[in-house]
Amino acid sequence: MKDETILNHDDYKDQHGAVVAPIYQNSLFTFDDWDSIDRAFDHKAEAFIYSRLLNPTVQIAEQKIAALCQGDKAKLCASGIAAITSAILHCVNAGDHLITIKNIYGPTNNFINKYLKNKFKIESTFVDGRYVEEFEKAIKPNTQLIYLESPASLTLELQDLSVIAQLAKSKGIKTIIDNTWASPVFQKPLTMGIDIEVHSASKYLAGHSDVVAGVIISDKQTMDAIITGEHELLGAKMAPFEGWLVLRSLRTLPIRMQAIMNKAMKVATFLEQHSNVVQVHYPGLKSNSQYELGQKQMSGYTGLMSFELATKELEQIKQFVDALKLFKLGVSWGGHDSLVYAPVISYLKELSPDKFEAMNINASLIRISVGLEDHEDLIHDLDVALQLIQT
């Protein structure tokens, strides 16, 4: 079945023909007799015993996401970061080494660079993900994991997924990708040899700015090990109602992504041509240095992009952000609502200015998430604010 059919066709005959899945708002499941609960425990990852491990409403959403990603199985979690930390913990042991990219999502960076390092002496190397040789050079005898995020959610740089997956396989190294930016509609990393895919479902998968959620997708063996290992023990499970909201969102995922791509391309093109914008980071633009790679491994482009204003003065940057009316100021992205954020606001609270610069970002960098509003209105909003900048 094609994506649209997977996400929109349901058959709930045993639920009175209800056209929408019911919400199983129960914590546990009871059994007829000793033998049946005994049997259930033999297949703990697949039996309805307790809603921390498996819930029927959440399971329907998980099955659809697994099919969409062309994996065997998916597990929804309480947040994207719960999915990320569970997947990473599954792949590494104390004393191991992992490789990731420099511009990784902030909390993932903290987890790898502080938490794993300080608590478990897990070493990490942060490479420029645009160059496969950098991964190759960073491999050590104890490297167990290559953790990717392509495109990266701030600088929008890509990694070559099939080549890196091949390299990792040849050395017995596991690969994980944070595929939040592209969504499973536009990029299918498991088909390119990546072992584990994770998402912040708070972004496009849920898409309505009303759910915080995450998901892990992989083959059955890996997923069963994660479910009975990290997922059961760390307990970051998804609530039934959240699962139902994700299921609701999945129906419109392909048409939302298509609409967002059309609007975002127009916004990116407008920004690229504006004299008060120095550079636009968006892999869908033909001028992007990684355009060819994007075409090779993605079938579309989404709504998150960043750009550099033609001023380094904080007062002017503030004035630009505050002048926007349709782009609301806030963290997160991927919803129906367009958003703006300036990384300098929070990054400089955590990083020294030289580290900030070392990540290839500076105070002039603005990130926007294009939502589902009319593109001409969005462009007008940006245009008005950009005209306030004096260079």
Ligand SMILES: *Cc1c(COP(=O)(O)O)cnc(C)c1O
């Ligand atoms: C938001 C985000 C996350 C974290 O997801 P939460 O659902 O907020 O926990 C992880 N990766 C990327 C790229 C994100 O943008």
